[in-house]
Amino acid sequence: MDKALAQFINEMKQTIRDPKRMLLDQADRASYAYDASFGFYLPDVVIQPTASDEVAEIMKLANRYQVPVYPRGQGTSLSGGPLPVKGGVVLDFSRWDTTLEIDPEDMLAIVSPGVLTAAIDQAAREYGLMYPPDPSSAHVSTIGGNLAENAGGPKGLKYGVTKDYVLGLEVVTPEGAIIRTGGRTVKNVTGYDLTKLIVGSEGTLGIITEAILKLVPRPPATQTLMALFADMVDSGRAISKVLTAGIVPAKMELMDQASIAAVEAYEPRGLPLDVDALLLIELDGHPAAIAEEIVKVERLCKEVGAREVKVAANEVEAAELWRARKLVSPAIVRMKPTKISEDATVPRSQIPAMFQRLKAIKEKYRIDLVVFGHAGDGNLHPNIIADVRNQEEMERVEQAVAELFAAAVELGGTLSGEHGIGTMKAPFMEMELGEAGLDMMKRIKASWDPNHILNPGKIFPEPGQKLVLRHD
């Protein structure tokens, strides 16, 4: 351990209110060395703050001794957001769950960073309200992590993503000032929108210590439908048909043939294996409206050539239909141990073209590729299944991932729809943004964090950095 770091730890011991919230033991620290992406990086110390002024003190000390700091929620990041890639301090926010207030009149929630995402919607439900963002990790992830990464989810199609629900923040800046951004109002044009800049900045511009979240009235009813397509292109046409007919479903999820086969092998559900694609559509809203709309959706799916359409008669049947989608992730990790979950996103009209590109990539690199995800908003999840111990296979996977990103950008899309850039996608940033675009982002980072100590090694590529999924 270098001298500056030792001094930092020493001073920190005197600053922290409860020494038990500072972890130095290697066994403890090892739990903070990874997330749901790739790589193992042991931090030098873990601190579990529970107050904004404590975080501010930590940042001031960290600047004095030039020690890197990495905020971390529950470590469910798929892009390496909380990985301590340059050593230093992990700030573990998962213990800071003291505030979860619902204000039904102003229709908002006030939350501290360690609150579990799903708990917010659960608390809102008691007032007939809803917190829509629903990343699949919602029952495990903290809202702090969701805010840092601007998490999405299936409901993004109708309701938008985490950022669309953030009215205000309390933030500790990289140099340890405590600021408030936004507030309790939906409309706010007082100066630059720091709220929306910080949400999704992957913990590189500030540490979120409180958030004011917008809630919406809970829709009184839902309807679910499953449609099977012999041709993937027809499923894309069905999506367009429904949306241009003036119907915005809450969710429009797609599973390809490989996803269906994986689910059937894992837990047989009677799904046909000879279809190209399966669409799951959920409508929500007024019962009279969606009762009429579901009939229209069924008709539209059949018009574009759906082989079969099944409308759930009740909530039990709806849950049954959704189970197939829920099983995709557990089913595919049974095939091989390593899952590379991507979220390259294309304009909705380019989904059929993206499928063609993915098919070609799968064949060219001989990889196990499964495609599912939020087709309604173009946010597919191509998942590559591999074995990290197989160096030769992982090399092919790396090349396939690079080609997959290039395809998304060529089709007018983006590297990441909801997982974030982190360490994984940093090498591809300039391809999408150009040198000038990336430079404007770097200027903001440099002006806010002149010592570059807050979550370094994320978003911005190191010179010559390449995607590496292989272990040494």
Added chain:
Amino acid sequence: MDKALAQFINEMKQTIRDPKRMLLDQADRASYAYDASFGFYLPDVVIQPTASDEVAEIMKLANRYQVPVYPRGQGTSLSGGPLPVKGGVVLDFSRWDTTLEIDPEDMLAIVSPGVLTAAIDQAAREYGLMYPPDPSSAHVSTIGGNLAENAGGPKGLKYGVTKDYVLGLEVVTPEGAIIRTGGRTVKNVTGYDLTKLIVGSEGTLGIITEAILKLVPRPPATQTLMALFADMVDSGRAISKVLTAGIVPAKMELMDQASIAAVEAYEPRGLPLDVDALLLIELDGHPAAIAEEIVKVERLCKEVGAREVKVAANEVEAAELWRARKLVSPAIVRMKPTKISEDATVPRSQIPAMFQRLKAIKEKYRIDLVVFGHAGDGNLHPNIIADVRNQEEMERVEQAVAELFAAAVELGGTLSGEHGIGTMKAPFMEMELGEAGLDMMKRIKASWDPNHILNPGKIFPEPGQKLVLRHD
């Protein structure tokens, strides 16, 4: 004219493709010296660019000679956004309306900066789509100006504001680089959200040369209702009751007694003069849903004590009801020539408290105050009617405005919900944001525009700057 400016103009003459798009004549320049707020500032030159690379060239030259540049749409800003307060160059974008493309499949519009806002929704309508933001100036203002100011409007309650519909931008940076932010997808977490940072930055961080806007399906039906309240507090309770009943109207507009009286004096419509408040509510969506909801809204208004509720039987009756609201602005400028239109915004629950504060301010400073606006989202428009030639009255108005801002911030609200900060509210920024919060905004500005030549004198207060509405 100083030497650097003369050199700039000289080089510019050789750069611009059509010399007719460069205005040097004083009579021409005078049209660019004011907007819909206060003050008269003659620019040294007006340039009407029609291509991104032309704008980039202008910015590079302007940096070389340190000449200030002010982007301008149609000059409908209520906060001084386009005023050339430090002399220099006004860039007039109102002639650049070459692109207005609708992509129905991806549900988006691609527009150049000079397109009139209302034209976008009109073009979208042909495809059954809608561009929701509806500032009252939509038929006059350009989308470029709306983007710079993040314009709102009545539909903000259900649909959000301009920013919520911007997927991507082409932007010329203050130093003349051309960058693209965001793209054609709804989900995008690739790096910092420059799109949402630039929208609403009042033309201080970049010049928007193209925008990709999200469209939504056009709701098939609307319903309108008017409710009259003897007590303002009851109207606030009605708003809460409706929203917490799970109904989100497209619009919820309020008029106070003074607004009603002004309209009746201007064009008698048979509105009672002895009510405290009038609510106008528009529902949109599926016909069956809103037919049921309008009955529920009527019942809820009566339950909290509405004196009278009138449901429009058809579109003609609905237009009749809305006419009262539309007449407020023309009616009040008949009272006195000078209108100071504010947009201080409070959390919805604080509307009754804000009304009490406004009443006290009105009495204390003996001003003519009329209150109306978007009550559903707490975005009221207190309008002070005065005569700019009356120095003593204007002094009282300045004090009243300062107290009005303080009240909004004290009640948990913000200086501006949709008009922007500009020159008018800059002196009050630190009150709301604190020194540290304002400093983080200044850092971004300094890192992007090191010469401080893009729209100087806006958002950030000069040392010791005070609100001055009086002419010299």
